[in-house]
Amino acid sequence: MYQFLYNLIGNELIAGLLVAVVPLTIILVFALFGIWLERKVSAHMQDRLGPMRTGWHGWLQTVADLMKMLQKEDIVATGADKTLYNIAPILVFTGSFAAYAVIPFSSKLLGSEVEIGLFYVLAISSLVVAGILMAGWSANNKYSLLGAMRAAAQIISYEIPTALIVLSMVMLTGTLSLDKISQMQTSSFWNWNIFGGAIFGLSKFLLIPFMFVGAMIIFISTLAEVNRVPFDIPEAESELVAGYFTEYCGMKWGMFMLAEYGNMFAVSAIVSILFFGGYQSPIGYLGNSIGAQWLVPFEQGFWFIAKGLTLVFVQMWLRWTLPRLRVDQLMTVCWKYLIPYAFINLIIIGIISIL
Amino acid sequence: MALKTETMVLNMGPQHPSTHGVLRLELEIEGELILSVKPHIGYLHRCFEKHAEAMTYPQVIPYTDRLDYLAAMGNNFGYVIAVEKLLGIQIPERVEYIRVIMAELQRIASHLVAIATNGADIGALTPFLYLFRDREYILTLFEMTCGARMLYNYMWIGGLSHDIHPDFVRKTKEFINHFRPTVTELNNLLTFNKIFIERTANVGILPLDTAINFGASGPVLRGSGLPFDVRREDPYSIYNRFDFEIPTGKGLVGTVGDCWDRYYVRVLEMEQSVRIIEQAIDNIPEGDVQSAIPKRIKPPKGTVYARVENPRGELGYFIISDGNINPFRVKVRAPSFVNLEVMGELCKGHLVADVIAILGSLDIVLGEIDR
Secondary structure, three states, X not given: OHHHHHHHHOOHHHHHHHHHHHHHHXXXXXXXHHHHHHHHHHHHHOOOOOOOOOXXXXXXXXXXXXXXXXXXXXXXXXXXXXXXXXXXXXXXXXXXXXXXXXXXXXXXXXOOOOOOHHHHHHXXXXXXXXXXXXXXXXXXXXXXXXXXXXXXXXHHHHHHHHHHHHHHHHHHHOOOOHHHHHHHOOOOHHHXXXXXXXXXXXHHHHHHHHHHHHHHHHHHHHHHHOOOOOOOHHHOHHHHOOHHHOOOOHHHHHHHHHHHHHHHHHHHHXXXXXXXXXXXXXXXXXXXXXXXXXXXXXXXXXXXXXXXXHHHHHHHHHHOOOOOOOHHHHHHHHHHHHHHHHXXXXXXXXXXXXX | OOOOOOOEEEEEOOOOOOOOOOOEEEEEEEXXXXXXXEEEOOOOOOOHHHHHHOOOHHHXXXXXHOOOOOOHHHHHHHHHHHHHHHHOOOOOHHHHHHHHHHHHHHHHHHHHHHHHHHHHHHOOHHHHHHHHHHHHHHHHHHHHHHOOOOOOOOEEOOEEOXXXXXXXXXXXXXXXXXXXXXXXXXXXXXXXXXXHHHHHOOOOOOOHHHHHHHOOOOHHHHHOOOOOOHHHHOOOOOHHHOOOOOOOOOOOOOOOOOHHHHHHHHHHHHHHHXXXXXXXXXXOOOOOOOOOOOOOOOOOOEEEEEEEEEOXXXXXXXXXXXXXXXXXXXXXXXXXXXXXXXXXXXXXXXXXXXXXXXXXXHOOOHHHHHO
C-alpha cells in the first residue's frame, strides 16, 4: 500500500500520511457503526427497538451524538492535573489506533509490512494501560482512581494468556508477520488455523482440539483486555459510575469511546487473523473464477471485515447476556485457569508441531 | 522506615447509579477492601408522620402511597386496616378479596423491581428490561382499576375507591399465564447463571440471630432461614383462607443467609403470590365496594397497631386517636429502615463491588426509610 502510494506520489511524507488515513477512517467509521450496532443489538436482545428516529432505523443517531459531543463545553475539574488529564485520552487512542498499522485488511491494504507484526501489536496495545492510569490518577476522583487501578491490573494480567496463545501460534506458523500468517491459511476454511492450519495428516487432527481451546482462551483474554462485560470492572457502571473516565466530558470522553470501539475491532481482527484465516475467503474467490484479478483484494477486505464484525457481535452478545465478575474472581479466572491451560496448550502444540 | 498508609473514605451516593435513590454510604476502604460502612439517610425526608397529624384520617391515605412507592397498595392496606380496627367496622367480602388480589399483584411488581435492580447492579442489564416489561402488565391492571400506575390511593377506609373493571378478572388470568414461563426464563437467564452465583453466593451472609437482633423482616429475614411472615403469623384481612407456602433461604448454592438466598426467596415468593391470586380471582363475591365506607370518620379515643406483610417486610402503623377527626400521632414501622441497619454488619471484609450486591439484595426504598 505504502509502496504503491509512494510510487504514485513520490513523496515519503504524503504517502505515509495517506496510508495512515485509511485505518483512521476505518476506525472512525467503525466506531460510529459499532456504537449504533451495540445499541441496536442490545435493544433487540432486550425486547426494545433502540434508536429509530434519526434516519433509517436510527443509523444517523451516533452522527447526531457526535455533533452534540463536539459542541460540549470542555470541563476540567479544579483538582485535576491538567497536563496528564489532557494527554491521557490521546495516549489511549494512540495505543488502539497504532495497532492498526500492521493489521492486513486484505493482501493489498496493509499499513506496514513489518516482520514482527504480532509482537508490535502486543507491545503497542500496552500503551493503553499508561493512558488509563494517567486518566484515573489525574482526574483526582476516587472512582477514577479505583477504576484505573483495576484496569491496570486487569490488562497486564490478561496479556499473559494472550501472549502464550500468540506464542503457540508463532511456533506453529514460524512467523510473527500477520500478513504471512494470513497467507498461510489460504484457499479454504479447512486450512484455517482453528482447523490445524494448512498441513496434512495425523498432526492436523491432533491439533484441532487444542486450536479450539486456544481460540477460546485468546477470545476470553482479549475480551478482558478491552474491558468488555463480563470483564468490564474498570468502568463498572453500577459500582464506579464510569471508572477511569468518570470526570471526562465532550470530545475527550469521545476519544475514550473511540479507543474502546477501535480496540474491540482490533482484537477481533487479531483473533480472526490467528485462527480464522484473516482476510482469506472460506470458499474461494469470485475474482479468481471469473478471471477478474482486481476483484480479489476487495473480496478479501469484505471477508476480513465480516469476520471481525462477527467477533464484535459475539462480544456484544456476551455483554448483554452476562453479569459482571468481581475483581478477585477476574484475577482467579486469569491466573488459576487461563494461564495454566494456555501453558499446557503451548506445550502440547509444540510437541505436535515437532512430530 | 515503614511507609505511612492511610485508609480512603469514599462517599458512595447520594448521586450514584446504584444506591437505589438518595442513600449515601460512607465507605472506609483500604484499596478495594471495606473496613466500615456507614449509611447516611434523610435526603428524602418529607415529614410524613408530622403531616399526618394535621390531616383527617382519609386524607392521610395518599401520603402512605409515597412511603414505599414501589408497593403503594401494601401501604394503603396497612393504614386502612389500622383505622378500621380503630373504628371497629366490618368490611364486605368483595372488598377483602379485591384488596388481597391487589396486594399480591403489588408484591409481584415490587419483587420484580427488586430482582431486576439487584441483577442490574451486578451488571446483568437484559433481565432488568425483561422484568420491567412484565411489571408493565401489572401496572396496566392497576391503571385499569383506579387510573394510577404508581401511587394509587386505592384502598379507602371501609372500602375501595373504584370497583374492579369488568375485564379485570380475564386480564389478571392472562397475566398469570404469561408470568409463569417468565419466572423460568428468569431462572435460566439470571438466577442460576454461574457468574451471578459467583457474585452473590457466600457474599453478605446474615446469620439468623443477627437478623433477629436487628429486627429484620421480610425476605431479608426469610433469606436467613426463618419462615416468618405476617400473613401467616398474624393473619390480617382474609389471608387465613388461602393456601400458600413461605419460602426461606436454604443455602442452595452457598451459605444460608447470603445475597443469593435473599434474591431467591423473592423469586419463590412471586410464585406463591401467583398461587394466592389464582385462589382468590375466581371467588370474588358480588357486592358494593363502597357500602361500608363510614360517612364521618371520627374514631374513639385509643391506640392501635396494625401490621401487614409488605414486599419489603413487616410494615406497621401505630396510630393514637384522641377522638378527633385527625390522628393524634401516626408512627410507621418501615421495613426498609430496619433492614438497612444490617448493612454495616454485612459489608465488613468484603470488596467495593460486594457493597452493591449486598445493598441490592436488601432491596431498600428510600421513600420509606426517610418518610
